Amino acid sequence: MIxxxxxxxxxxxxxxxxxxxxxxxxxxAGRAPRRTQSSLAVSSDGVRWLLLNCSPDVAAQIEDFSPxxxxxxxxxxxxxxxxxxxxxxHIGGLAVLRQRGAGGFVVRSSAAVRAIxxxxxxxxxxxxxxxxxxxxxxxxxxDAHRPDxxxxxxxAVRAIxxxxxxxxxxxxxxxxxxxxxxxxxxRKKKNRLLFAPVxxxxxxxxxxxxxQAEVAFLDGSFYRDDELxxxxxxxxxxxxxxxxxxxxxxxxxxxxxxxxxxxxFTHLNNSNPMLDPESPAxxxxxxxxxxxxxxxxxxxx
Amino acid sequence: MNAEARPKFGKGVKLRxxxxxxxMLLIPEGTLMLNRSAAVALELVDGKRTLAEIVxxxxxxxxxxxxxxxxxxxxxxxxxxxxxxxxxxxS
Numbered sequence: 001m002i003x004x005x006x007x008x009x010x011x012x013x014x015x016x017x018x019x020x021x022x023x024x025x026x027x028x029a030g031r032a033p034r035r036t037q038s039s040l041a042v043s044s045d046g047v048r049w050l051l052l053n054c055s056p057d058v059a060a061q062i063e064d065f066s067p068x069x070x071x072x073x074x075x076x077x078x079x080x081x082x083x084x085x086x087x088x089x090h091i092g093g094l095a096v097l098r099q100r101g102a103g104g105f106v107v108r109s110s111a112a113v114r115a116i117x118x119x120x121x122x123x124x125x126x127x128x129x130x131x132x133x134x135x136x137x138x139x140x141x142x143d144a145h146r147p148d149x150x151x152x153x154x155x156a157v158r159a160i161x162x163x164x165x166x167x168x169x170x171x172x173x174x175x176x177x178x179x180x181x182x183x184x185x186x187r188k189k190k191n192r193l194l195f196a197p198v199x200x201x202x203x204x205x206x207x208x209x210x211x212q213a214e215v216a217f218l219d220g221s222f223y224r225d226d227e228l229x230x231x232x233x234x235x236x237x238x239x240x241x242x243x244x245x246x247x248x249x250x251x252x253x254x255x256x257x258x259x260x261x262x263x264x265f266t267h268l269n270n271s272n273p274m275l276d277p278e279s280p281a282x283x284x285x286x287x288x289x290x291x292x293x294x295x296x297x298x299x300x301x
Numbered sequence: 302m303n304a305e306a307r308p309k310f311g312k313g314v315k316l317r318x319x320x321x322x323x324x325m326l327l328i329p330e331g332t333l334m335l336n337r338s339a340a341v342a343l344e345l346v347d348g349k350r351t352l353a354e355i356v357x358x359x360x361x362x363x364x365x366x367x368x369x370x371x372x373x374x375x376x377x378x379x380x381x382x383x384x385x386x387x388x389x390x391x392s
Contacts, residue, residue: 004331046383065330286321296331300380 006061008293009035010269011089044154058093080106086116095122104130110177162199197267220265266293307390309348
């Protein structure tokens with residue numbers, strides 16, 4: 001299974017258009033890598049691909065990865081998408097992919113996310129032919145939608161609910177399935193990859209899924225709970241925004257100490273000190289044996 | 302790729318080892334993260350060594366079963382060749 005990081009940043013990317021914090025200035029000046037908004041592409045054959053989340057940067061992400069380029073006048077090697085939540089940085093890209101080709105996308109999300117997304121004109125077209133927007137059942141495998149569906153035919157997919165709420169624009173409601181993670185495997189192994197770019201906490205189900213995966217891409221939005229406040233960027237705490245911090249005595253690194261799963265932090269916010277290779281935060285992640293995703297990073301599982 | 306082929310890196314491809322121990326292949330559109338045996342194998346790519354010689358060196362370095370190492374490395378080199386990151390020097 002090929003896993004490609006198309007984008008490793010949280011909403012806004014790095015540099016964020018309205019931000020001149022140290023990380024954004026470093027990226028703007030070319031001293032640190034630019035990062036587009038979080039998304040992965042996975043494939044079992046290198047030919048047909050599934051997108052994990054569909055960020056507003058998707059068109060540029062496609063152009064920067066030639067296996068995602070169309071091979072004929074109209075068409076795409078992208079068979080569909082798995083969506084973890086209804087935040088704009090994860091579904092916004094669909095509005096960018098409106099041009100018609102021969103086939104359509106099979107989009108999957110939880111029922112809760114589908115209900116929120118399809119109520120909006122930009123995303124409603126993806127429920128109609130040639131596309132389909134299916135509800136991924138929580139805690140059981142997804143079925144193939146059609147004979148050429150990547151899901152179930154070449155990649156096994158299972159959604160699990162994780163702690164989180166609906167987006168700010170939807171009132172931050174506590175609804176099961178508002179945020180999910182995806183377990184993705186191939187014919188040989190069911191749990192190669194866990195994609196969990198957003199979670200407010202690691203509950204028992206998520207902890208179990210992390211243990212069972214070969215590689216887990218986890219929410220690396222913030223290193224500290226008060227990160228945005230301390231930097232004078234926004235008066236909001238990480239947990240209040242639905243993201244468990246990476247660092248701290250009750251953060252993700254501490255909670256996963258001793259686990260053998262390969263951990264890669266993604267969905268990194270521009271405020272996150274982990275983005276600076278010289279920072280103590282970066283060092284603590286590396287010393288714990290975890291990795292920090294970057295755009296263009298590719299793994300073969 | 303056959304055992305007597307002499308692999309070399311494609312245009313724009315470089316091997317990088319970071320001080321913290323991670324190894325990666327810098328490719329035109331990104332970075333391929335490498336596990337240890339892939340890193341050791343690719344360190345030996347110079348356009349002169351044959352694939353067979355590279356496999357032998359990896360087997361010795363890691364003390365693993367030669368057949369398994371050969372299978373894994375053949376798969377690795379096939380994938381890399383398919384994407385143009387590794388090419389064969391005509392013998």
